[in-house]
Amino acid sequence: MPRKLVRITTIPLSLEKLLEGQLSFMSKYYEVTAVAAEKERLKKYGRKNGVETFWVEMTRAITPVQDLKAVWKLYNFFKREKPEIVHTHTPKAGIVGMLAAKMAGVPLRLHTVAGLPLMETTGKKRKVLDQVEKFTYKLATKVYPNSRGLREIILKEGFAKESKLKVLGKGSSNGIDTKYFDPYQFEDTQKKNKRQSQGIPQEDFVFIFIGRLVSEKGINELVESFRKLQRKHQNISLLLVGPFEKELDALKEDTFKTIRDHEKIFTTGYQEDVRPYLAVSNALAFPSYREGFPNVVMQAGAMNLPAIVSDINGCNEIILEGVNGVIIPSKNVSALLKAMELFVENKNYTERLSANAREEICKYYERKEFWQILLKEYKSLEQEFIKS
Numbered sequence: 001m002p003r004k005l006v007r008i009t010t011i012p013l014s015l016e017k018l019l020e021g022q023l024s025f026m027s028k029y030y031e032v033t034a035v036a037a038e039k040e041r042l043k044k045y046g047r048k049n050g051v052e053t054f055w056v057e058m059t060r061a062i063t064p065v066q067d068l069k070a071v072w073k074l075y076n077f078f079k080r081e082k083p084e085i086v087h088t089h090t091p092k093a094g095i096v097g098m099l100a101a102k103m104a105g106v107p108l109r110l111h112t113v114a115g116l117p118l119m120e121t122t123g124k125k126r127k128v129l130d131q132v133e134k135f136t137y138k139l140a141t142k143v144y145p146n147s148r149g150l151r152e153i154i155l156k157e158g159f160a161k162e163s164k165l166k167v168l169g170k171g172s173s174n175g176i177d178t179k180y181f182d183p184y185q186f187e188d189t190q191k192k193n194k195r196q197s198q199g200i201p202q203e204d205f206v207f208i209f210i211g212r213l214v215s216e217k218g219i220n221e222l223v224e225s226f227r228k229l230q231r232k233h234q235n236i237s238l239l240l241v242g243p244f245e246k247e248l249d250a251l252k253e254d255t256f257k258t259i260r261d262h263e264k265i266f267t268t269g270y271q272e273d274v275r276p277y278l279a280v281s282n283a284l285a286f287p288s289y290r291e292g293f294p295n296v297v298m299q300a301g302a303m304n305l306p307a308i309v310s311d312i313n314g315c316n317e318i319i320l321e322g323v324n325g326v327i328i329p330s331k332n333v334s335a336l337l338k339a340m341e342l343f344v345e346n347k348n349y350t351e352r353l354s355a356n357a358r359e360e361i362c363k364y365y366e367r368k369e370f371w372q373i374l375l376k377e378y379k380s381l382e383q384e385f386i387k388s
Contacts, residue, residue, distance in 0.1 A: 056096070224258075
């Protein structure tokens with residue numbers, strides 16, 4: 001009988017996007033169960049990926065009563081199923097999953113850190129989140145920051161001892177499928193038609209952003225910088241691919257109005273397949289305040305796009321200044337504007353970065369290699385912690 005592996009994220013979207021293909025790969029070696037909220041979407045994910053599912057209601061907000069119910073439900077599930085490994089991702093899934101797994105006596109309790117939302121929080125809420133983070137890591141057997149920078153932050157904040165932390169490979173939670181994100185799949189006619197369908201002028205230099213349209217992703221700064229640059233350079237467009245989130249970390253009202261009214265800002269909402277949008281773009285603008293190891297930056301690079309990124313962990317590990325992109329201080333409109341202007345005005349420089357972009361990703365972040373690294377880690381931990 002194969003050993004049992006339970007993977008937990010707060011919502012199925014993380015399973016679909018952040019861990020795309022990974023659980024199906026692991027199902028060749030383990031009996032895999034995916035756990036998340038949103039029952040119907042989770043079931044659909046299970047059918048599509050050939051893994052078992054178990055639904056637990058979780059939210060990304062602080063909801064103690066609901067969280068304790070989730071812990072109890074998971075505890076009973078673990079006692080019944082007796083998995084050898086429980087591996088959690090995202091803060092809420094981490095605390096709920098690690099606590100339930102510890103209570104149930106699961107031998108291998110693993111948690112991946114793909115970003116620290118608490119870094120943008122202050123006051124009493126920050127103190128609560130700090131304690132939750134520290135407790136999650138204490139409950140875990142091993143903690144995997146998905147970037148070297150994130151590992152350093154965790155050590156600096158005193159959340160965990162160095163011996164408990166490990167960065168897998170060069171970083172990332174899942175690597176990148178460079179065969180899937182391949183710019184040469186898209187012919188000029190396809191790209192021309194895609195721009196036309198979006199209303200983007202064929203001659204424009206297109207900056208693209210992919211992700212949630214919220215403040216901590218730097219969207220307020222991006223829209224302001226673009227608006228200023230577009231007054232000087234009419235032949236540029238901004239393509240925003242992702243959903244607005246008005247409940248958590250909403251954009252400034254001025255930003256929202258500019259996005260809605262500006263004739264050169266285009267929105268698409270959430271997209272299952274972002275490749276066609278990357279294919280019609282010239283550069284990624286990703287001025288986020290905090291990340292783990294952002295898939296978007298790897299995806300854009302694999303599609304030959306140079307990137308402007310914030311000087312934050314993950315981003316500043318994928319992008320090398322002057323090689324495949326430009327690194328700027330976060331929350332800095334003037335630095336972002338200057339970098340965007342450089343891309344538009346210095347064609348030779350931008351083309352040189354673009355020529356290096358895919359090579360850098362293929363060299364270090366191929367997805368199937370990451371899966372092998374993670375599988376090897378599981379097997380190594382089994383030998384260390386699980387009695388045959």
